Structure formats: C-alpha cells, structure tokens
Amino acid sequence: MAAVGKQRRGEKRSRKQASESNFPKTQIDENSPIIKSFRKHQQELDSRHDKHERLVKCSRDVTIASKRIIFLLQRAGGADDQEPILKEADEKFLEVKELLKTIASELGGEDSYLFSRAYSPGLQEYIEALSLSHFLKNKTLISYEQVKATFEFSKEGGKDLELNPFDYILGVADLTGELMRLCINSAANGDKETPFEVCRFLRDIHDAFLSFGNVSRDVSSKLRVLKASMNKVEVACYTLKVRGSEIPQFALAEALNTDIISTQDRDN
Amino acid sequence: MEAEAKEKEEAEEGKPLISLFASFQDYLSNDQEIREEIKTVTRDLEKSAREVLAVLQAVHQSPSPEAVKKTCAKSRQMLTVVKSQYANLVEKIPAGQYYRFCDHWRFVSQRFAYLGAFIVYLESDRLITRPELAEMLGVQVERSSDGFHIDLDDFLTGLLLLANELSRFAVNSVTSADYGRPYKIAAFVAELDAGFRLLNLKNDSLRKKFDGLKYDLKKIEEVVYDLTIRGLKPAMEEAS
Numbered sequence A: 001m002a003a004v005g006k007q008r009r010g011e012k013r014s015r016k017q018a019s020e021s022n023f024p025k026t027q028i029d030e031n032s033p034i035i036k037s038f039r040k041h042q043q044e045l046d047s048r049h050d051k052h053e054r055l056v057k058c059s060r061d062v063t064i065a066s067k068r069i070i071f072l073l074q075r076a077g078g079a080d081d082q083e084p085i086l087k088e089a090d091e092k093f094l095e096v097k098e099l100l101k102t103i104a105s106e107l108g109g110e111d112s113y114l115f116s117r118a119y120s121p122g123l124q125e126y127i128e129a130l131s132l133s134h135f136l137k138n139k140t141l142i143s144y145e146q147v148k149a150t151f152e153f154s155k156e157g158g159k160d161l162e163l164n165p166f167d168y169i170l171g172v173a174d175l176t177g178e179l180m181r182l183c184i185n186s187a188a189n190g191d192k193e194t195p196f197e198v199c200r201f202l203r204d205i206h207d208a209f210l211s212f213g214n215v216s217r218d219v220s221s222k223l224r225v226l227k228a229s230m231n232k233v234e235v236a237c238y239t240l241k242v243r244g245s246e247i248p249q250f251a252l253a254e255a256l257n258t259d260i261i262s263t264q265d266r267d268n
Numbered sequence B: 001m002e003a004e005a006k007e008k009e010e011a012e013e014g015k016p017l018i019s020l021f022a023s024f025q026d027y028l029s030n031d032q033e034i035r036e037e038i039k040t041v042t043r044d045l046e047k048s049a050r051e052v053l054a055v056l057q058a059v060h061q062s063p064s065p066e067a068v069k070k071t072c073a074k075s076r077q078m079l080t081v082v083k084s085q086y087a088n089l090v091e092k093i094p095a096g097q098y099y100r101f102c103d104h105w106r107f108v109s110q111r112f113a114y115l116g117a118f119i120v121y122l123e124s125d126r127l128i129t130r131p132e133l134a135e136m137l138g139v140q141v142e143r144s145s146d147g148f149h150i151d152l153d154d155f156l157t158g159l160l161l162l163a164n165e166l167s168r169f170a171v172n173s174v175t176s177a178d179y180g181r182p183y184k185i186a187a188f189v190a191e192l193d194a195g196f197r198l199l200n201l202k203n204d205s206l207r208k209k210f211d212g213l214k215y216d217l218k219k220i221e222e223v224v225y226d227l228t229i230r231g232l233k234p235a236m237e238e239a240s
Helices: A001-019 A033-076 A082-106 A113-140 A144-149 A165-188 A194-210 A217-243 A250-267 B002-014 B015-018 B022-056 B066-093 B103-124 B131-138 B152-175 B181-197 B206-210 B213-229 B235-239
Strands: none
Touching: A033 A113, A033 A165, A033 B152, A033 B181, A082 A113, A113 A144, A144 A165, A144 B181, A165 A217, A165 B022, A194 A217, A194 B213, B015 B022, B022 B066, B022 B103, B066 B103, B066 B131, B103 B131, B103 B152, B103 B213, B131 B152, B152 B181, B152 B206, B181 B213, B206 B213
C-alpha cells in the first residue's frame, strides 16, 4: 500500500513539473550588463559559501575528535596509571592537528574573521581538550601562547592558524565543565586529592573570569555555567570533608551524586 | 601607593591565573576602544547617508527630467564628503580585520550602495557597477586588493533597496503624468530579478530581502498593466 501511495505521489509530481515546463520561460539575455555582472557575483558568492561549508565540515571533525579525546582523558581521572592514557591522547592530538592544518590552509589569504563562525566551535572544543590534557599533566592552565604555539604550521610548510583570544577564553570556560566531571569521577573512585585540587583550580579560573566584566554575551553566559560547575565541585568537596571519614568507600559515590542532584534542583 | 602595589603583587602571586589572563584583559580593552572609535566615525557616515537620502526623495515630488538631473547633481555633490568620512573609517580598522568589525558599518554601506545605485539609475537608466560605487565612495573594489571595500552582500542588499524605491518611483511617475518611465523601470527591475535568480543564496538576511523583490516587481507590473489597458502607453515606447 505504502509503495503504491509513494508511486502515486511521484506521478503527481512529475505531472506538475511537466505543466510547469509548458509555461513560457522569460528569456535571459546573457549579453546584458546586468546579467553579466550577476554571473560574476554568483561565482563569488558560491565560492565563499563553498569555503564556508568546507570549514564547517572540518570544524565538525575537529569537534568530534576533540570530544573523543576528552572522553578518553576522563578515564584518566582517578585511574592508577595515567601515563598510557595521556600518551594515547597525545597521539590522537596529532590527528586533530592535521585537521587544523586543513582549516589553516583554507583560510590562507582570507580574512579569517569572515569565516570565524564556521570554525570557531571546533577550535574551542580543541582548546578544551588540549587544556584538559595540560591540566592532567601539569595541574596548571595552558596559556594563550602555548595554545597558539600548536597552531603554527609554517615550519612544516603550512600556514599558521590565527587564534582569536575569544576562542581561547571560551575554550577555557568549557574546560571547567570537564573539570567538574573529573572531580566527581575521581571522588567516586576514592581519590582524596584530585577533588580538592580541581576545586582550587576552578576557583582560580572563576576569579580570573570575574575580572573581565561584561564583555560579551558568550563570556557572561559561560560565566554562569562556570559558577554552577564550581558550586557542584565545592559541594562535593564539602561532602568529602565532612562525611568522607564516615562513609564507607562504596557508598561515597552515591552520597556525592545525591548532593549534586540537590544542587542541580536548586539551580533550576 | 607602594603598599597598594605590593598588595596587588601579593594578590597576583596567590592567583597566578589572573596574570595569565592579563593579556586578554588588554586585548579586550583595546577591542572596546577600536569599536568606540569606529562607532563615532560611522555616525558621521550615517548622517551623510540620511542627508543624501532626503535630497534624493525630491524625485518623487517632481520626476521631470530636468529636476531629476538637478537632484542627482546635488546628491553627487554631497557624496564627496563621504569619501573623506570613509577614509577616516579605514584609518580606524586594523589591517586585515575588516570582517571583525564589519557589523558596525554594514547598514550604512548598504545605504550608500542603494543611494549610489539610485543616482546612477536616475542619470542613465542602468545598473551601477561595483567599481563605480567604489569610486563614488572612495573605497577599494575587491577584498583582494587589501583595503576597505563594500562587501558583496551589502552591495546586493543595496540593489534590493533600489528595486523597492523604484516600485514607489513608478507609481509616482504616473501620478505626475510621466507614462513612459514605468515601462523602463519594469524592464530594469525584471532584469534585476533575473540576475538575482542566478544567485544561490543562503538562508540569511540577503535572502530575506530578495524574497521581497517579487512584490516590488509585481507592483511595477501592475502599474504597467494599468497604463496599458487605458492606452496610456507612449507611442515612443511602443516603437522600441
């Protein structure tokens, strides 16, 4: 039945098309100056849109790869031996780098701000992953210059990718969400140090963000999320401190989770 | 003062991240400053655009060829100020960052594209070219020449504004008994429409503006229809 219906619809469409083609078409005079100039505009617009699409695709790939790295790194939280996981992440970063190189070469000779909306999400995700791995290794925040250094491809014969400071800041803001997860995971795994470390670190980032003031809507909205993450981590640390000594190891995770759920309810 | 400085130092020592973000802070205030400057300059441009527009509106009152000629000459005269104003704006923008700030002058550039196109149409019944507009405003034609230019999107938006204005002009020409003009305008806008239909537009503001073009065209065609059924079509037009 369904097949018949489909066919019928198809017939209808083809008939409609046929009747449309019976209409006299307005003749386009190819030699008129207007049409000629619009042909040129068409080319310019198309090439710009195509580039935009290619960049969006690249950015999507960077996002996906970076997300995978972040998931991988989350497994390092609370693990006994972080070395192999970090090493694996480093290898995956090389793949992302290839993608970033493609973006850089696409942007060569263009005004990068024209296409920033196409590739910024990917960059931010990449910075998030990079800073998370940096934190796991060094317990510090990766600096703008350090991130910028990974975008330099001119030595390898490519083009450098400009890093917009806003992308860096927004990427760091995203990092705080991951840190929150890291804190909870490691606490649940019975790690007594990492949660407090993360808590301190989050507070530092939060304080630094406060100093920016009202600069852009993106930053302010991220600051709100940041505050929520910090709250959860602080409550988790509180729970660990107060009850950590009393609660048996197996029930700790549950206790932490209920605390977090209650803060979430309050936030909403 | 010294104590304050020391205190600050200590605070920064305790919060290493703040110093890490200090350069970003600089970047932000710098960014804000540039934007402020651009805003003041674009305000001048907007003022000139309004003035030229006000002068050009006179053609609706008196569409006789002589009056139109005079109006066009006057508006062209006024546009000379714009060149220096655009030069001012160009100075404020760091090299290669046109698109970082372009939202500030997008609207006014569209306005000028429209005004330039309207003047050229009134003078010689044809479509303005990008080099012509660039010459009129004292800017570069293409981005590749590495300088201030009128973005293609803005140029095209200006042309759509022109179509809208012409639909009004067709109506007013008839009111002042100029029955030949609507036929010319109809042919011109139809060609413009054909041109726009060659473009593969994305779902953005330009596309939205383009969707309005058909109504302008329809309005002009209705005027032509009204004239034709009443036998008001000038003999000269029929011959061509």
